[in-house]
Amino acid sequence: MTDPRDLVTDVGLLAEGAHDPGSPPAGIRRAPTGVDGLTTEHLVINMGPQHPSTHGVLRLIVEVDGEEIVAAETSLGYLHRGIEKLAETRRYNQLGTLMDRGDYVSGMHGEQAAALAVERLLEVEVPPKARWTRSLVAELTRIASHLIWYGTFGLDTGAMGQFLYAMRDRESILDILEAISGARMMFNYIRPGGVVADLPAGIDGRIRRFCNGFDAYLDEHHALLGGNEIFQARVQGVGEIDADTALAFGLTGANLRASGFGWDVRRERPYDAYPQLDFDVPVGTTGDAWDRYMVRMEEMRQANRMVRQCVDGMPEGDFTAKVPKVIRPPEGEVYASVESSRGETGVHVVSDGSDTPYRYHYRAPSLFACQVLEEILPGHLIADAVMLIGSLDIMLGETDR
Amino acid sequence: MSPALVIVLRILAALGLMLANGVVLIYMLRKVLGHLHLRLGPVHVGPKGVFQTTMDVLKLLSKEDVWPSGVDRALFYLAPMVVFVPSLMAYAALAFSETWRITDLATGLLYTFAVLSIVPIGILMAGWASANKWSLLGGMRAAAQQIAYEVPLLLSVLPVVMIVGSLNLGDVVLAQDGMWLGFLPKWFVLPQLPAFVLFAVAGLVELNQTPFDMSEAESELVSGFATEYSAMKFGLLFLSEFSNSFVISALGVTLFFGGWLVPWVSSEAIQPIAPVVFMIKVYIGIFVMMWIRGTFPRVRIDQLMQLGWKWLIPASLGWIMVTGLVMKLWQLGPQVVG
Numbered sequence: 001m002t003d004p005r006d007l008v009t010d011v012g013l014l015a016e017g018a019h020d021p022g023s024p025p026a027g028i029r030r031a032p033t034g035v036d037g038l039t040t041e042h043l044v045i046n047m048g049p050q051h052p053s054t055h056g057v058l059r060l061i062v063e064v065d066g067e068e069i070v071a072a073e074t075s076l077g078y079l080h081r082g083i084e085k086l087a088e089t090r091r092y093n094q095l096g097t098l099m100d101r102g103d104y105v106s107g108m109h110g111e112q113a114a115a116l117a118v119e120r121l122l123e124v125e126v127p128p129k130a131r132w133t134r135s136l137v138a139e140l141t142r143i144a145s146h147l148i149w150y151g152t153f154g155l156d157t158g159a160m161g162q163f164l165y166a167m168r169d170r171e172s173i174l175d176i177l178e179a180i181s182g183a184r185m186m187f188n189y190i191r192p193g194g195v196v197a198d199l200p201a202g203i204d205g206r207i208r209r210f211c212n213g214f215d216a217y218l219d220e221h222h223a224l225l226g227g228n229e230i231f232q233a234r235v236q237g238v239g240e241i242d243a244d245t246a247l248a249f250g251l252t253g254a255n256l257r258a259s260g261f262g263w264d265v266r267r268e269r270p271y272d273a274y275p276q277l278d279f280d281v282p283v284g285t286t287g288d289a290w291d292r293y294m295v296r297m298e299e300m301r302q303a304n305r306m307v308r309q310c311v312d313g314m315p316e317g318d319f320t321a322k323v324p325k326v327i328r329p330p331e332g333e334v335y336a337s338v339e340s341s342r343g344e345t346g347v348h349v350v351s352d353g354s355d356t357p358y359r360y361h362y363r364a365p366s367l368f369a370c371q372v373l374e375e376i377l378p379g380h381l382i383a384d385a386v387m388l389i390g391s392l393d394i395m396l397g398e399t400d401r
Numbered sequence: 402m403s404p405a406l407v408i409v410l411r412i413l414a415a416l417g418l419m420l421a422n423g424v425v426l427i428y429m430l431r432k433v434l435g436h437l438h439l440r441l442g443p444v445h446v447g448p449k450g451v452f453q454t455t456m457d458v459l460k461l462l463s464k465e466d467v468w469p470s471g472v473d474r475a476l477f478y479l480a481p482m483v484v485f486v487p488s489l490m491a492y493a494a495l496a497f498s499e500t501w502r503i504t505d506l507a508t509g510l511l512y513t514f515a516v517l518s519i520v521p522i523g524i525l526m527a528g529w530a531s532a533n534k535w536s537l538l539g540g541m542r543a544a545a546q547q548i549a550y551e552v553p554l555l556l557s558v559l560p561v562v563m564i565v566g567s568l569n570l571g572d573v574v575l576a577q578d579g580m581w582l583g584f585l586p587k588w589f590v591l592p593q594l595p596a597f598v599l600f601a602v603a604g605l606v607e608l609n610q611t612p613f614d615m616s617e618a619e620s621e622l623v624s625g626f627a628t629e630y631s632a633m634k635f636g637l638l639f640l641s642e643f644s645n646s647f648v649i650s651a652l653g654v655t656l657f658f659g660g661w662l663v664p665w666v667s668s669e670a671i672q673p674i675a676p677v678v679f680m681i682k683v684y685i686g687i688f689v690m691m692w693i694r695g696t697f698p699r700v701r702i703d704q705l706m707q708l709g710w711k712w713l714i715p716a717s718l719g720w721i722m723v724t725g726l727v728m729k730l731w732q733l734g735p736q737v738v739g
Contacts, residue, residue: 154698157699164438
């Protein structure tokens with residue numbers, strides 16, 4: 001068990017500072033220079049929130065010299081729904097519904113984080129079947145979420161073909177999750193103490209059929225997009241984020257691992273069934289867009305492996321612990337985090353002993369990924385900006401909360 | 402019939418062909434992309450959705466003509482015409498059969514390229530006049546692309562012209578009549594495969610087609626030069642794009658795939674259905690373009706420029722040299738045709 005803060009000091013970031021204070025901060029506040037020997041002017045372009053490839057409502061203000069970006073500023077808040085404030089008026093077993101709407105492409109992970117936090121406050125023992133079921137649905141969700149990323153990443157580079165192939169596979173997963181939880185997107189399945197319902201009869205056969213097919217489909221996906229030379233020329237060596245920068249910006253998940261720093265919450269701070277599961281954590285080397293692509297593709301393979309293990313090793317027993325209908329945890333505060341599809345999704349709850357949280361904080365990994373855009377965009381072209389947003393796999397629902 | 406009436410009828414025939422092509426090609430694109438993407442494409446309007454495009458054209462015709470504030474009104478109005486008219490003119494020299502042509506131009510190939518090179522000027526006008534930064538970037542890309550790729554496109558067809566000794570598209574087709582070694586069709590794609598590859602790449606760039614759809618680039622530039630256009634002005638820009646892909650595909654078929662000729666069938670026997678054969682070949686070419694469009698990512702603008710200047714132009718010049726040397730060494734002078 002390693003605390004991430006120790007890791008940060010280990011590589012000397014807090015001691016030396018990740019950023020050279022002499023270098024100007026990335027941002028639009030610099031005046032347009034307009035002195036290139038000719039009377040050229042920089043153009044300030046407002047990219048989003050209605051731009052077709054800003055993955056929802058990200059707004060980027062980019063200053064360009066021709067097509068080359070000289071400075072970029074992210075502007076957030078177009079999808080703010082006050083999830084943290086709303087949580088203060090929700091009972092503890094209602095938190096999952098809010099988390100579903102944060103990172104709405106991988107809702108199970110948000111629910112899992114909220115449930116873990118409440119369980120830690122209550123100090124309740126979760127039965128093994130519930131833990132294994134949670135890991136099962138979490139890994140299925142990870143594949144579904146990565147498929148969305150895979151499809152849209154291709155769209156960002158201008159390819160159309162792979163998107164609907166990814167949707168085909170995602171559809172199978174959503175059907176399985178619908179059979180398990182009754183919903184395709186806003187599951188509200190993982191609750192404090194366990195899960196809301198037992199796995200339906202015969203679901204293991206369906207999941208196995210999907211797993212067996214998906215390995216081959218994944219190879220096809222990789223060959224279709226990653227095997228294309230135009231795609232390789234677009235992503236290889238573009239948007240490099242080294243490990244120091246990644247840690248300084250608080251990146252987690254595949255974005256951090258692509259830069260060669262193998263931090264994975266499932267391995268470093270195991271929860272649910274992960275201590276018993278056998279999986280590899282893929283890491284990249286240079287942290288360019290290609291590494292992020294490769295890491296996510298490999299993560300889908302590992303997730304598929306874990307889904308199989310979960311189905312094979314699913315223990316018997318209760319699917320939930322005995323938890324009161326109205327949860328009133330003792331006073332105190334706790335932080336729990338899970339490895340979501342986008343990184344470390346964490347929940348910090350402060351309890352005052354009542355039936356609602358006193359303060360609720362939701363650590364969204366995409367927020368950190370958005371910030372690093374300002375750092376890596378200058379020097380790239382507009383076409384790269386679109387591709388890099390896709391390569392970081394940001395989810396605006398959780399960014400703005 | 403008076404000669405003036407004949408000319409008017411021929412122009413109307415070209416216009417009719419262009420509009421019919423547009424409607425068919427848009428439907429075809431939707432269906433082809435749909436099936437490539439595990440979808441169905443349009444299904445609701447008419448049997449298998451065949452009237453979807455007709456309805457869309459009606460919609461474009463009846464929509465409000467939006468004039469965004471801040472546009473350069475004269476240029477904004479002119480640009481779709483500057484794009485559309487050359488597209489129509491490009492049909493003039495195409496040879497659908499020995500007799501089916503709108504005009505019989507001695508310099509048909511040169512003429513077609515000349516009128517097609519006007520199109521990017523219209524795109525640049527549209528981009529500039531729209532008072533939109535995305536449109537401006539799209540227009541600038543179109544201009545840069547045009548300068549870089551007009552040259553290799555022309556150079557890539559020169560070897561064929563050298564072999565045939567004529568710029569007339571009909572003559573080019575007739576030169577491909579016959580067999581090599583008794584069984585290989587005498588199509589120029591076989592000896593001139595490098596020229597065909599160069600032509601295909603430069604042609605795709607010229608057409609703004611994936612993977613080189615720089616000036617539209619929907620995921621980068623919203624909709625590029627066409628962002629601010631609506632109603633029939635947008636319709637004209639759109640139609641011209643489809644029409645150009647027909648023209649380039651027709652040129653490819655004429656130059657490299659024997660035009661209306663069918664291998665192992667004598668050119669006299671094929672005469673009655675020659676235009677049909679030609680259209681089928683052109684549509685196969687367009688299908689390949691749509692296939693590429695449904696599969697490939699887009700290259701980056703700087704990579705596109707490098708490809709043009711560093712590879713295509715030297716390669717096409719080199720291939721002209723090789724063709725010239727071979728012709729000189731083996732005394733394969735221009736065949737006298739017609």
